[in-house]
Amino acid sequence: MPFDDSGSVTVVSLLTEIAETSQHAALDEVTALAEQYAAADSVLEAGEAQMPDWTSGLDDETGSTDDLRVLSLLSANTGARIAGPDFDPTYTYSGGYGYTWFRDDAEISRFLLETDQRTDLDLSAWHEASAQFYADTQRPDGTWPHRVWPSDGSLAPGWAHGRIEAGENRDSTAATADRGEGTDYQADQTGSVAAFLGTYLRIGDPEDPEAIESVLADAVEGLDDTLEGTGLPQTAQNAWENMTGQFAHTAATFLHAYAAVARSPVKDELADHAAEQADAVYDGIDDLWMPDRGAYAIRLEDGELDERLDSSALALAGAHHDYAAVGQVDDQRLDRLVSHLSTTIEGLYRDPEGSDVRGLIRFEGDEWRMREQSHEKIWTVSTAWGANSATKLARLLDEHDRAAASEMADCALDLMTTIRPGGSLCLDSTYLPEQVFDDGTPDSATPLGWPHALRLATETELAAMELNEAQQTMAADD
Template sequence: MQLRDAIDDYKRHVGHPTRFPGERRTHSGRFSGGGGRLVHVDADGSLRDFGYPLTGLSGLAIGRFGLAVDGERRWFGADGTTQRYVDGTTVIETTHHTDIGTVRRYDATVGDVHLTHAAVGNAAAENVTVEGTGTDASPPSDASLLVYARFTPDGRDDRLGQLRHTDAVEFYHTAEHDYLASATGITELRGQLPMTIPELLDGRAIGLPRDRHGGRYEEERLCGEVVLEVPFESGRTTVASLLSKLEETPREAAFERLDGLFDVVDPAHGAADARETLVSLVDGSVPSVPESVPDRDAIAADLRVLSLLSAASGLRIAGPDFDPHYQHSGGYGYTWFRDDAEIAGFLLDADERLALGLDDWHERSARAYIDAQRADGSWPHRVWPFSGAIAPGWANARLEAGPDHDYQADQTGSVVAFLARAREAGIDVDGLSEALVSALLGLDETLEADGLPVVCQNAWEDSIGRFGHTAATFLEAYAELARHGAEVGLDDDRIDGDVATHAEARAREVYDALDDLWVADRGCYALRETPHGDLDGRIDSATLAFAGAHRAFDALGSDGSGAVDPERLDRLVSHVETVVDGLSRETDAISGLFRYEADGWRQAEQGREKVWTVSTAWGANACAQLAVLLASRDDPRAEAMAARATELLAEVSPGGTLRAETSYLPEQFFDDGTPDSATPLGWPHAIRLATVALLADHDMLDVEAGVHAHADD
């Protein structure tokens, strides 16, 4: 998103009660991609690249489509347009019902290329009369596909150039060269310079494309914007864009790749053939889900989202970056090692229970974490997933001189827990044992003598202290190393005995120290101990991590008895119930958990905390984890806890109030049901997947009671 776009959006939405001005939103529409380029197809059919963090290429800032008939241009809008995923893949079908006819489109992203196949009239495989128009859905035979596109190679919207080739336009600044091509030729083509300073300063928003600027001879070539008219052949055409770096993909190779894909998706084929061809091109980008898997459609949707958000390295962005100029957030298009390792851990857990065949995903994650680990055993705040290089952040204290206050120690805890479990699961990656030893020593460095982590930043990245959630990640990391670290086989004079023995001793220290965070009058664990030594007794959904951490610790018990004592189990039940009850919010539109008490972030005019899908899914998972732990003790409270898990899970499942029509889980919701922030967010999708797997594995998944079984498109 360029500054010009942000300013234009600001003019459109300043003062809006639920929209933050200056952002590019993805609450409507769907994404196409997987393992690289990420393209958003909005509800009106417009395109935008969100894949820079995944590929290092900026690409398409905006693409619009319409029909050109008898010199008149009709741009498609959201009204009269429907959209769905095809056969559970990342191919998107968009149907435009206009007053001059029906256009059916299929959008697919294949590596570095995005393809849009469009069909009109009989070739659209469906004739529909648009209600209220009286037209017959067959555009005139001389209609052309209208295309407006603006490319931003190297992240620039100025100082750009064009090279015009047969049936293709090449856009460039320096390293990045982007191509726009048509399988059926180009009948009209004109360029357009970006918005001028007077236009930006004008109080009115600017419609795109703009009128041609008279008297500017350079407008045709010194720009990244073009308007094309593309003819239909037998009612069909295909338009494609390719992103590349010229030194990696020479011009001739780019044209060969485009021509090869055009040959496969031949406009002479019928619409059904084109759809099937595009599905075959993206086959394998989303793992297939066995028929026997419970709530199969929702799990397939989770895997699709996590595939979309993944780079070839295996690292994932938190979500599509709707706020790259940091207007109302710190950005989302980066890899956080906490979020990413939590996702990796949930995927590993679900795969072990449901046999999803994700070994390649686990190996890529483990390898990426090992490559990114610092010499002190920790991980940086955030990195670029396409390269692993450090990205802009505000919690890199361990790369700077000074205390650890601006370091997020829970990130290291989350990575360690995953790597220890991955090693036990047979994930064989060079350097894994060394990484675990280094990480163990890094955890020790940030554990105080009283058994709690040092003062640092929290999971929500908005305060410092000694957090309950951070302690939970340390407990789980040490417990997993204690369970699975005996075979690491590396000696270090800073480790007492072997890795497993040393880690178990540390786990017990943390377990005992958690008593210092207990708030008796509320029946829950504190959000944190402040830097001044006081307890902050607010309820925080991040402390729901205590449930999974205690299950991991419980496995350290000897003679078949769990390591969690009865008093701690009672406190754990009280804590989860208090957090879930205390953070619950139900309105006429939604039901779920908000993040923590007195959370003031992105409230806009609502004036109170917003519901988060991460918190709601976390609540479901914590209740499920605790239900399993209770059931292992034959504790009658297990049944009620499993029922609560199912209720919360239902809200983020198909048919739930927090699941968008697109099948995505947005990060947040206003009380009126308006989604907000990153959409889709990977973390709650991973939690949902693992929670379904856990409940199903222990015969606690009650579909009738809440987890909706209808298809997730």
């Protein structure tokens, strides 16, 4: 709700749940709550009293407990999360943030699962709720749609429901049979969900492993149906939802998904098939390499490389780390991954003169919501992605005895300083806004769940790496 003199405030109420709560009852309850908590301090005290104790095994100074608080804040009773609070209630500048995107949500789920493995948090109820939500919302073709309402998983308005529209149109006239096919679909969303479910089946404690295996079997069919013979996913929309093509990021999610399924305790036939498909994607990624830039391109468009750098393509590091458990990451690919991360992070890094903010932009030539600014804005999710990917690559390189592992770890630590409490991209509330202008003004949804999950997972992984290094040093001294 905009205010004349002091910016805006986001108001969340039961009025969004009209289907379950009558309007009169919702108004009465919201009014009663407003009277009960008439001051900010009373609201804060009530909220703190309801928060679990997450300090065990976490470093409060890094903002990790705040990350869990944010992710809890954004969660519905189904376990699904909205992307962030709507900053634009009249949808003037965006299509809305109060929905569940399977890409964001599944990435958050996987980061929470990884964090849980390294700590004593016991987030098992969260993991199980996420797995059940994905099972309930999977489409008959094994894929997941663009976005849904978090409260019940019903289809939400979107611009990437092409596979659903195509299915409906096949039952219609021949004249409309091709409408909605192909590009109006975000294949990476299905890849992200499959990667989480495969990982959950392997390292989690699901209540019904067979049900998850069934979901994964259908998901693999959906991935197969959208994979070209070249080993790259078909032309579709990208993670940023503003382009179409064959994207490096989408390929990374497919590689990660197939590898996660191949590693999981599923039937041999499914695991073997997923491993073969992972090999195919691994080979297909070569088509995105740019020798002149020493990095992977943002996309192939009609067979031509779009040679811009893209922060979402940093996901290749984590995907290859999982793939290394089922396939061979050769020396050339390791060299290319090091070059890719170094080139991409350096190319997207911005440290505006006269400003305190620094971090990564989304991609070269990003013009979204620049306002008076003449160049791209810094994004917290891109910066956190850079830190997380550098951490993943450091681990992969260390496992292959590569000296560049320490360089990647240092890069991750440097980027983390910008999003930790006290960092230039982190607000005093410890919230991470989606974007930041050069003058430090936050923009768009705040807090955004995705970078908070990235920050949490990266902090715990860096801590685990530091502990492991210390133990190795002690063992060598002994």
